[in-house]
Amino acid sequence: MNLMAEAKALDIRTRVSAEEWRLRVDLAAAYRLIALNRWDDLVFTHISARIPGPEHHFLINPYGALFEEITASSLVKIDLAGNAVMETPFAVNPAGFVIHSAIHAAREDAQCVLHTHTAAGIAVSAQKQGLLPISQQSIFPLSSIAYHDYEGVALRDDEKPRLVRDLGDSAYLILRNHGLLTVGPTIPDAFLAMYTLQRACEIQIAAQGNGAELIPVPQSIVDSAGEFRRTATRGLGGQLVWPGLLRKLDRIDPGYAE
Numbered sequence: 670m671n672l673m674a675e676a677k678a679l680d681i682r683t684r685v686s687a688e689e690w691r692l693r694v695d696l697a698a699a700y701r702l703i704a705l706n707r708w709d710d711l712v713f714t715h716i717s718a719r720i721p722g723p724e725h726h727f728l729i730n731p732y733g734a735l736f737e738e739i740t741a742s743s744l745v746k747i748d749l750a751g752n753a754v755m756e757t758p759f760a761v762n763p764a765g766f767v768i769h770s771a772i773h774a775a776r777e778d779a780q781c782v783l784h785t786h787t788a789a790g791i792a793v794s795a796q797k798q799g800l801l802p803i804s805q806q807s808i809f810p811l812s813s814i815a816y817h818d819y820e821g822v823a824l825r826d827d828e829k830p831r832l833v834r835d836l837g838d839s840a841y842l843i844l845r846n847h848g849l850l851t852v853g854p855t856i857p858d859a860f861l862a863m864y865t866l867q868r869a870c871e872i873q874i875a876a877q878g879n880g881a882e883l884i885p886v887p888q889s890i891v892d893s894a895g896e897f898r899r900t901a902t903r904g905l906g907g908q909l910v911w912p913g914l915l916r917k918l919d920r921i922d923p924g925y926a927e
Contacts, residue, residue: 679756681741682741682742692718692720693728693742694741695911696717696728696781697739697741697743697744698914698918699860700716701736702860702914702918704736704737705922709736709785711735712733712734712762714785715762715769715782715784716729716782716859717729717769717781718780718781718856719780720746724754725748725749725774726747726748727747728746729761729769730743730745731744731745731760731761732760733760734759740924740926741925743759745757745759747761749773749774751766767823767824767825767826767828767829768832771832772852775833775836776836778854780854781852781853782852783850783859783860783863784844784850785848785849785850785863785867787848789870790867791847791848793843793873794844794846795845799814799816800866800870800873802888803873803886804869804872804873806865806868807872808890809865809898810865810866810869811891811894812891812892812895813840814839814843815836815839815841816842816843816844817831817835817843818845840853840862849863849867849870853906853907855907855908856907856911857906857907857908857910859907860911861906861907862907
């Protein structure tokens with residue numbers, strides 16, 4: 670697949686609104702950042718973003734492309750039935766569609782849904798107690814976390830209601846024996862949430878490595894995590910870190926914006 674050439678030939682930028690193009694650039698950047706942090710899983714897992722408007726269309730990665738190859742033009746625009754709503758030579762992973770479409774349909778606030786299969790995330794998802802309150806990083810996910818039991822590869826529509834039920838109004842979801850998922854009102858918010866959850870899982874696995882007794886964070890501190898988050902990001906959420914992340918990509922991997 671010559672992704673860059675095929676995507677460029679579509680001339681997407683001239684066919685979409687400025688708002689959609691900006692969303693495409695941010696989503697492509699998120700894919701590149703996932704690859705840069707080595708949270709990708711070959712061509713599997715997904716980040717999706719809803720396009721503003723009444724149509725309930727959203728963007729997702731072309732199936733078969735590595736995350737490091739994703740560009741703004743190559744993202745596939747589909748509806749909630751999984752149908753492409755703009756000309757594209759690319760296909761969509763049906764497992765990604767089941768998970769992401771279910772959440773987008775149920776959560777108006779979930780403008781971005783980010784899902785990973787990292788080693789640390791899957792390791793924690795396989796632990797009966799799940800994420801433990803043992804680090805500063807863990808308190809933020811723990812303030813809004815949910816769990817969904819493994820039902821096999823997510824290909825069946827009948828799993829959607831249970832997935833939506835288990836997520837509820839949480840921002841973080843641990844998919845048992847499977848991986849991690851975060852949602853956010855923007856792409857930067859969902860990315861920062863995943864960064865924090867991933868780091869908390871990495872710390873947990875590292876802390877458990879020598880069998881030493883662990884010191885839990887008091888529940889009262891976990892309960893105050895929302896206030897701590899707002900203070901730490903000056904109320905900007907993911908927007909505090911996103912411009913810097915884009916500057917980093919512009920220096921080392923600028924092709925995402927094509």
